[in-house]
Amino acid sequence: MARHTPHPPATGPDFGPGGSSPQRTAPRRGPRALRALGWLLVTLVALALGLGGTAWWWAGSDTSLATALQRAARFLPADQQLEARGVTGSLRSGGHIDELRWSSPGLVVQATDLRLGWQLVPLLQRRLELGELHAAQVQITPLDTPQAAEPPAPPTALVLPLQIGVPFRVDRLEWAGTPAVQALGLAGDYRFDGQQHRLTIEQVELAQGRYTARATLDAQAPMALKITVDGTVHTPMPGNQAPLQIGAHATLEGTLATAAAQLQLQARLRPETGTTDTPLQADVQAAVAPWAPQPLQSATATLRALNLAALWPQAPTTQLQGTLQAGPTSGTAEAPAGWALGVQLQNTLPGPWDTARLPLTALQANATYDGTRWTLPSATASVGKGSVALQGHYTPATGALDGTAQLRQLPPDALHTALAAAPLSGQVSARTQDGAVVFSADIGAADTPRAQNSSPGRAAPLHIRRLTTQGQWQTAPAASTDPRDALGTLHIQRLLLDALQAKVEATDLRIHPRTQSAQGQLALVVPGATAHASGQLAPLRGQGELQVQWADVARTQAWLVGLPWIGADLQKALQGASAQGAAQLTARWTGGWRNLAPQPGAPPPPGKNDAVLQASLNSPQLTLSLPPAAGTSGVPTAVQLRTLQASVSGTLAQATLALNAEARTGPGGRQQVRLQTRLSGGQASSGQWRAQIATLAVQAHDTRRPGPWALQLAAPLDLSARTDAPGGALQLQASAGQARLTGPLPGTVDLRWQPVRWLSGANAPMRLQTQGTLQGLPVAWLDALGLDDDAPAVPGSPAQPLLARLGLATSLLLDGEWNVDLGDTLRASASLRRSSGDLRILTGDAAPAVAVQSSASTNAATQGTPAGVRQAELSLHIDNNTLRTRLVWASERAGEIEASVSTPLALQGNAASLWPTDAPLQGQLRARLPDVGVWSALAPPGWRVRGTLDASATLSGTRSAPRWTGTLGADALAVRSLVDGVDLQDGRLRATLGGDRIDITEFQLKGGRGSRARIAGLSGNRTAAPTDGGTLSGTGHIQWGPEADGLSGITMDFQAEAQALQVQVRADRQLSVSGPVRVQWQQGQISLRGQLTADRATIILPDESAPSLGSDVVVRSAATDRAQAQAAAKAGARAQTAKPPDIALTLNLGNDFALSGHGITTRLTGEIDLQSSTTPGAPPRITGEVQTQQGRYRAWGQMLDVETGLIRFNGPYNNPSLDILALRPNISVRAGVQVTGSALAPRVKLYSDPDLPDADKLSWVVLGRSAAGGGAEAAVLQQAALALLGRGGTNNPTANAARRLGLDEIGFKGPGTGDDATGAALTFGKRLSKDLYVTYERSLSGTLGTLYIFYDLSRRLTLRGQTGEKSAADLIYTVRYD
Secondary structure (H helix, E strand, O other), X not given: OOOOOOOOOOOOOOOOOOXXXXXXXXHHHHHHHHXXXXXXXXXXXXXXXXXXXXXXHHHOXXXXXXXXXXXXXXXXXXXXXXXXEEEEEEOOOEEEEEEEEEEOOOEEEEEEEEEEEEEOXXXXXXXXXXXXXXXXXXXXXXXXXXXXXXXXXXXXXXXXXXXXXXXXXXXXXXXXXXXOEEEEEEEEEEEEOOOEEEEEEEEEEEOOEEEEEEEEEEOXXXXXXEEEEEEEEEEEEOOEEEEEEEEEEEEEEEEOOOOOOOEEEEEEEEEOOOOOOOOOEEEEEEEEOOOOOOOEEEEEEEEEEEOHHHOOOOOOEOOEEEEEEEEEEOOOOOOOOEEEEEEEEEEOOEOOHHHOEEOEEEEEEEEEEOOOOEEEEEEEEEEOOEEEEEEXXXXXXXXXXXXXXXXXXXXXXXXXOOEOOOOEEEEEEEXXXXXXXXXXXXXXXXXXXXXXXXXXXXXXXXXXXXXXXXXXXXXXXOOOOOHHHHHOEEEEEEEEEEEOOEEEEEEEEEEEOOOOEEEEEEEEEEOOEEEEEEEEEOOXXXXXXXXXXXXXXXXXXXXXXXXXXXHHHHHHHHOOOEEEEEEEEEEEEEOOHHHOOOOOOXXXXXXXXXXXXXXXXXXXXXXXEEOOOOOOOOOOEEEEEEEEXXXXXXXXXXXXXXXXXXXXXXXXXXXXXXXXXXXXXXEEEOOEEEXXXXXXXXXXXXXXXXXXXXXXXXXXXXXXEEOOOHHHOEEEXXXXXXXXXXXXXXXXXXXXXXXXXXXXXXXXXXXXEEEEEEEEEEHHHHHHHOOOOXXXXXXXXXXXXHHHHOOEEEOOEEEEEEEEEEOOOEEEEEEEEEEEOOEEEOOOOOOOOEEEEOOOOOOOOOOOEEOOEEEEEEEEEEEOOEEEEEEEEEEOOOXXXXXXXXXXXXXXXXXHHOOOOOOEOEEEEEEEEOOHHHHHHHOOOOEEEEEEEEEEEEXXXXXXXXXXXXXXXXXXXEEEEOOOOEEEEEEEEEEEEEEOEEEEEEEEEEOOOOOOOOXXXXXXXXXXXXOOOOEEEXXXXXXXXXXXXXXXXXXXXXXXXXXXXXXXXXXXXXXXXXXXXXXXXXXXXXEEEXXXXXXXEEEXXXXXXXXXXXXXXXXXXXXXXXXXXXHHHHHHHHHHOOOOOEEEEEEEOOOOEEEEEOOEEEEEEEEEEEEOOOOOOOOOEEEEEEEEEEEEEEEOOEEEEEEEEEEEEEEEOOOOXXXXXXXXXXXXXXXXXXXXXXXXXXXXXEEEEOOOOHHHHHHHHHOOOOOOOOHHXXXXXXXXXXXXXXXXXXXXXXXXXXXXXXXXXXXXXXXXOOOOHHHOEEEEEEEOOOXXXXXXXXXXXXXOEEEEEEEEOOOOEEEEEEEOOOOEEEEEEOOOOO
């Protein structure tokens, strides 16, 4: 046998039959497979680690909790839902849920502001540990569900898959069932260790009590249960102000597993230690078999002074004492074992139900059950002095009933305070007969007067007078299994109810709850209204009619809110709304009611079963009083409806509505709206409605403003609504349409829009889509819209429209368009642009602006100056919550403006936060005005401005703190008023804008040079009128900020210096001043400071004899009207200003202040201070003295020298004190006129030194000598005296005639002694110089005429010559005798 060689020689591969691959590759298969398996394991481990890491990372993300709740909701049963809103947090560390709602067919649990935190690691050990579970509010709402036919099966175990530890806290726990329960401050802990459930309630507040509780339940049979509750109740005691503290203790022990489960309940109430003298106590013992057909096995309760309100919030206040017993009875051969119930209760604190008391005073009842029939041998309930006695039998198996209730003197006022005290007596009986319950009732009140006196401020009590009825209740067949059959059929043969001021009568009234149908006749009479109804109403068929007549709606409403039990809730629901007036409603129907109110998701029954309704509502006048909006303190809004006519007819699928009404609101009904419309439509399918507005006309008018405004559809408008849109949203759509709008001024606006779509729902964001155009909007309509309620009006003329008050008139027409798409984001655009027309500025240059109007004159039309508008456009764009606006204005004369602003909006908030105060602003402004003079109409009447204006600014900052940067410049500025003599020109302004501040770096004006006024003479001007107008230059700043304490945040400080500035350049008036002036505005008050000196002044006063218009001539001017309106508005504004202006100016008259007029020529010197009053609206105060220098006064042909001229100001500007003495020169006696007193009460008297009689004083002043007694001299003195006493004699017709003829005297000289009347003569005198006087006399007979010449040679010697009938010359020497 050959020996195996370990290493055979190398040979080539065997390719023959049965050959194989080389032998050296076979040993390497094992290591490669192992390596592949290793890599696979590594990959799987890495994948597992990656997935685990990814899951761990995802569980810590902020969206993991919300995602987990959404996924968990998908695994709930089909009849359960889990909804969450506002979820933040993660699965690893917990989070916060704004609202969590779980619903099932029988229960809804809703939690708000829920915070929860747990540890994820214990879940790996099958333990759920919650570190925090806190809810601000938890509401549990039970739902009505059909009861199960079979009783629930007894449990055998309650084992959870995890061990659980949950500490919880609920601030408010509400049970929304009946009755409602509210618990506060619930805090506790729940644990399950796999063997036992443990619940600990550390605290909870319920009604007036505070409780703690402990409960344990074994997880396995027999499921031993033990519950202990302890608490303290605080309840008021009658006659005791201090509340009583009551200790409450209750235990429930037993088992829950299997049908043999038994529970023992013990509860007691006792006063706390220290209050043992209080009799309140309660003891309850009960044995309960939870799974037995009759769970209550036995019960005993002993009560003493028990107040139910202390234990239950909705319960009335009571003081109950007595016993309640229930339990089995021992059986005998004649009477098998059964069950008995006995009640013996007394209430020592009864009262009406609406006073939170229990009307019941005593209850005695005994009932037995023998296993087949309940027997009530006697039961008596006492209420006040009356009672209700019950007795009868009831067999549950057959439903057989036989019983009576006897009312004996039952006082209704003991039940409710709104009811009258007339006691009720009668009987109610019911018995089963032939499968039906036959009942009858006859209850009436004792005969009492119809009216009873009620206490002041309280409504009259409501009477229950009579209840009479007879009928039967047909029960369902015993074999029926339909739950609706248990309701049976009610047949009321007759019914008469006279109670609560209402009367109800019914005849052959049949009500079928199973088929939800009724038929019969019903009549109702209530205060202020009557109603009659007859017919049949069923789900699929029926017919009938209804008539309701309201004679006094207010009376009916007052009756409704005064009804017991429902009046308070109705008054709360109305929220203060009320109605007055009369109305009538008539209706007829055919078909079933189900077509009018179809079930959700079910299509309306077809064709022949369609319900047809015809109804109409008419009211000649109905006044509604609507309460103010919630959260406001406004007054109710009164809306008066007149000629209201509304009618509807048709089916649910197709109906027609016509409405015609007029509404008035506001004081005196000044706001009026009239509506006329006709539309048709109905339900197209389930959840879908369609309508078409065939006609729509609306007129609105405010009687204080021009009107009316009218809107009318140009074509029918289609509408559709869907209530079954996805997400439960409501979707509204309107077709494309067109409407026309007209106003009180000429013009018609055409509105056109594309289809409009609106979508809104609780689970869907609101969506709005609309776009359209408008054409031909007149800007002149601003006159109708912008007239304020208190717009100032010129006396005797109506209020000025807005544009007229601004000095504008326009024929501009605007075209506009809009496009709005509101969804998750808002995209919107709107624009207005000029299509035609121009703007006209109402200046006096273009057309006469002033008209003199008398009894036969008319107003002159004002055309104004055209602005030459080339472009006017305002556009608005919103995209990605950013608002952008742009304004473009271009005109030939009114300048050019280009502005743009952008800012973000916050559309997620409410309307108040739509534009946050911290929203940033970005904007540009460029304005150029080539001729400011175009806007002279905005200046006061007679004033003209001129110049150019150029501004450039950039806006930044926020809405609450905007910041402007830029420049403002003006050149060739001029202000001119020919009437006031103001001519300032060659002005220049340079200002910079920085943030919230405007710095005026340069302001300069030059005075006018147009006046050469000068008063010559010794008493006149010392210098000639200046040829240089002087300058006014200044700097300052204006700053603005937020308002504080209701005052404006704007401040200003401007300082100016005048250098020989000519502020008056009229021909009769010239004034040049120099000095500093400072103007400030701070905290809503303006202040003015300055020290001015008059460099030169010429004041020439007008002559008193200047012509004037008659009293029957009225001067009208558009500019004057605007000035008066603006003055009235400013006066009203000043009256409302909290702080009056603060003015303190000093004016030095200098040494060249000349005054001439009214006979006086003088220079004035002195200094006066002008100060504003501290009382709003009061005139300023002036202090200081003004003196005359070398003054001269001309009167009675003489020139008097003003020896003393002193005017003292000490407060009122119009009543300075006077000290003036004017003497005639060159006479031997110091004689003249002296004025003292004040300007409003001057004292004028003649003066002489030495003192002389007044006649001699007057003679010396007028004639330069003493009185000679001649006719001519007497006449001259008479005229002088009249002039002196009449302060110029302006009211003396003789003096006026003489003045107009150029004479000094026109008088009458009587006949001499012994002469007849022909000796009388007229005298005419004229002083030719101060020494020469000429008089001419003409006798009344016409035959005599004499010329007298008087010439004063000296103070005492006068030469008199005469010629005429006699010619003579006399030398008169005057000797004075004291």
